[in-house]
Amino acid sequence: MSSSNAIIAKDLTKKYADGVLAVDHASFTVKRGEIFGLLGLNGAGKSTTIKMLSTLVPPTSGSASILGFDVLKDGIEIRKRIGVVQQLESYDRNLTVRSSLSLYANLWDIRRGDILKEIESLTQKFGLRDVLDRKIRWLSYGQRRRLQVAREFLHKSDLLILDEPTVGMDVLARHSFLDYCRETVKEQNKTIFYTTHIISEAEYLCDTVAVIHHGRIIALDSPNDLKKKYTNVHVVSIILRNRADISRLSGDIDKIPLVQKKEEITDSPGVRIVTQDPFAFMTEFAKIVESESFEVESLTISEPSLEDVIVQLIGNEEQQSLDEKEKRLRSVSVDMRSS
Ligand SMILES: Nc1ncnc2c1ncn2[C@@H]1O[C@H](COP(=O)(O)OP(=O)(O)OP(=O)(O)O)[C@@H](O)[C@H]1O
Ligand SMILES: [Mg+2]
Incomplete structure (x- = not known):
């Protein structure tokens, strides 16, 4: 063959x-x-x-x-x-x-x-x-x-x-x-x-x-081209000085709407988040640091892993199908009202 x-x-x-x-x-x-x-x-x-x-x-x-x-x-x-x-x-x-x-x-x-x-x-x-x-x-x-x-x-x-x-x-x-x-x-x-x-x-x-x-x-x-296509996602890794502050930090990050995925880093006291807008995230994060007085050891922005990209892709698909469902429901209810 x-x-x-x-x-x-x-x-x-x-x-x-x-x-x-x-x-x-x-x-x-x-x-x-x-x-x-x-x-x-x-x-x-x-x-x-x-x-x-x-x-x-x-x-x-x-x-x-x-x-x-x-x-x-x-x-x-x-x-x-x-x-x-x-x-x-x-x-x-x-x-x-x-x-x-x-x-x-x-x-x-x-x-x-x-x-x-x-x-x-x-x-x-x-x-x-x-x-x-x-x-x-x-x-x-x-x-x-x-x-x-x-x-x-x-x-x-x-x-x-x-x-x-x-x-x-x-x-x-x-x-x-x-x-x-x-x-x-x-x-x-x-x-x-x-x-x-x-x-x-x-x-x-x-x-x-x-x-x-x-x-x-x-x-x-x-895998590489998939990651390149979705460079609109970035990873921000935040490492704190004090491990005891992690759960408070994690709770505060949950309140920032720009975060698409969040996980704790295993080998150091930190959190890794995925966001489409790392700079807007940093502005929000700076406010938290100021009000909570966390001691930040390091903060880095990097490219996403394939897993980050796939989570984002599937999330987008789910959102799209939710939007379509909602649109259909709205048009059905408009039809019912006009008939
Ligand atoms: N013989 C079958 N009859 C009816 N539905 C089935 C049959 N086999 C699979 N399905 C359904 O088809 C869909 C796809 O199943 P499939 O086993 O291909 O998934 P998968 O991606 O391999 O999942 P997993 O990661 O759990 O192995 C599921 O909704 C499953 O319930
Ligand atoms: Mg299977």
């Missing part, structure tokens, strides 16, 4: 039998050799998109081509060529890690002579060496997740579709998994389509991210 695209989705839509519109005209292209992240809140439509791309549920309308094959017509061809990790766990709990991986290697027609070497190397990469001969039922949740993900890296598929692969992995396992993904993509020219709730992880890993909200793709770009 010569196309430079691994996935082309056009107006992909899924309406479940009970009327839930889970995915609504989603269009995106994933280039070969790229790591593509689909981000969104619970219930946004990520897993449904993954199920359509991996041919587990058919789209209601629209189309998707996977490695040049059509999801509606070529299910078998697609399933032969892709590795999929679903959100739900799936394995024979009575097998050991070693036998489960060997079984998979055989299913995927890996050369007998290579199986042992592959299992050695993968279990090393995924931190499963110590539990190779343990039954899956006795593994911890994070170990089972690592096994489920490792299994899909065993076969030499060109495209991996992973639904929240890092859920349950501890911080070290997550970091080594992310680095492994990067390495594998580069060395084997694989393509990875994946979902996560950890936006900093997507910022580190992905070449492109799509934000899905109520089934609709509301943003699609590289």
Whole structure:
């Protein structure tokens, strides 16, 4: 297959039998050799998109081509060529890690002579060496997740579709998994389509991210370009001298209407806020400092993280749909009055 695209989705839509519109005209292209992240809140439509791309549920309308094959017509061809990790766990709990991986290697027609070497190397990469001969039922949740993900890296598929692969992995396992993904993509020219709730992880890993909200793709770009597009958001970090003043400061900041997001800084006595107007915020903040006599150690303005941008994007979408609802309600009440 010569196309430079691994996935082309056009107006992909899924309406479940009970009327839930889970995915609504989603269009995106994933280039070969790229790591593509689909981000969104619970219930946004990520897993449904993954199920359509991996041919587990058919789209209601629209189309998707996977490695040049059509999801509606070529299910078998697609399933032969892709590795999929679903959100739900799936394995024979009575097998050991070693036998489960060997079984998979055989299913995927890996050369007998290579199986042992592959299992050695993968279990090393995924931190499963110590539990190779343990039954899956006795593994911890994070170990089972690592096994489920490792299994899909065993076969030499060109495209991996992973639904929240890092859920349950501890911080070290997550970091080594992310680095492994990067390495594998580069060395084997694989393509990875994946979902996560950890936006900093997507910022580190992905070449492109799509934000899905109520089934609709509301943003699609590289993490850097997405941040550049929304440079109207800024982060102000305020560090105080005295940790005891933090909760008072936090309460005062809540009264400033310009603040879109606020969080306490963990490693120093401070607060980090996101605002569209940092200078107007500073004017308000100066008044607080004066009246409350806080001792400010430092105050810095910086660019937002991808997470800040996405929170802002989703907030804007929610506000827009609230405004539209209100407009509709107003026009209904005007109609009723005039009739
Ligand atoms: N089989 C189904 N029948 C009816 N509705 C469903 C079905 N599967 C999912 N949904 C609904 O479709 C919407 C999208 O669900 P989906 O599982 O795709 O979300 P998600 O983005 O993966 O969420 P999460 O982050 O919680 O995994 C939700 O409102 C969900 O309740
Ligand atoms: Mg999901």
